[in-house]
Amino acid sequence: MTKSASPPVTQAPLPFVDDYLPALLAQASHLISGEFHRVVNDHGFNVSEWRVLASLAGGHSASIGRLAAVTVMKQPTVTRVLDRMEASGHVERIANPGDRRFTLVRITPAGSRLVARLIRLAREHERRVLEPFGLARAADLKSTLKQMIAMHKNLAVEPDADEFVRAAPVPATARRRGAVAGRVAQGGRLSRKSSTARANGPGN
Numbered sequence: 001m002t003k004s005a006s007p008p009v010t011q012a013p014l015p016f017v018d019d020y021l022p023a024l025l026a027q028a029s030h031l032i033s034g035e036f037h038r039v040v041n042d043h044g045f046n047v048s049e050w051r052v053l054a055s056l057a058g059g060h061s062a063s064i065g066r067l068a069a070v071t072v073m074k075q076p077t078v079t080r081v082l083d084r085m086e087a088s089g090h091v092e093r094i095a096n097p098g099d100r101r102f103t104l105v106r107i108t109p110a111g112s113r114l115v116a117r118l119i120r121l122a123r124e125h126e127r128r129v130l131e132p133f134g135l136a137r138a139a140d141l142k143s144t145l146k147q148m149i150a151m152h153k154n155l156a157v158e159p160d161a162d163e164f165v166r167a168a169p170v171p172a173t174a175r176r177r178g179a180v181a182g183r184v185a186q187g188g189r190l191s192r193k194s195s196t197a198r199a200n201g202p203g204n
Helices: 023-041 048-054 064-071 077-087 109-133 133-150 161-167 172-200
Strands: 091-095 103-107
Touching: 023 048, 023 077, 023 109, 023 172, 048 077, 048 091, 048 103, 048 109, 064 077, 064 103, 064 172, 109 172
Parallel strands: none
Antiparallel strands: 091 103
């Protein structure tokens, strides 16, 4: 008697977010950046300040819009961070020679000295993260990410949470409840007006 072949064992599919590129990128960024952010905090900076300083390192000036894109922050947030950093002498606003309606931001010598130490530590942390994969794979990973950023930087628009709430459709049950409440309120006002008119009488 021959034994029947066992059916092949099929693996359960991975949860969607465990095999979805944006989710994987977000998780990797959160975990790896979080490790270094503790170092940033130990040196007296918050994450927003570190991102601005790192973006301006090397003496390159940038517009507030450019800083917002590179640091992944909204422009009003970047403006508030720059106000604090300018007061502490780490950055300065300068006129844009190409368009004086807009200002540029650049790092000061004091800011450069401070961020230089953090950049050395950041490079050491990056080396430890990439070392298990080898130099070639690390270089390929960076190259791929740079290409992805270049291809998509003008396409992505970050939705505003408040705008989403305002644009969200109102459920039909809520609309009906609102309409009933409006009719009840209007009926109450009409009833009060009618009672007042009867009490005052004509000519009063």
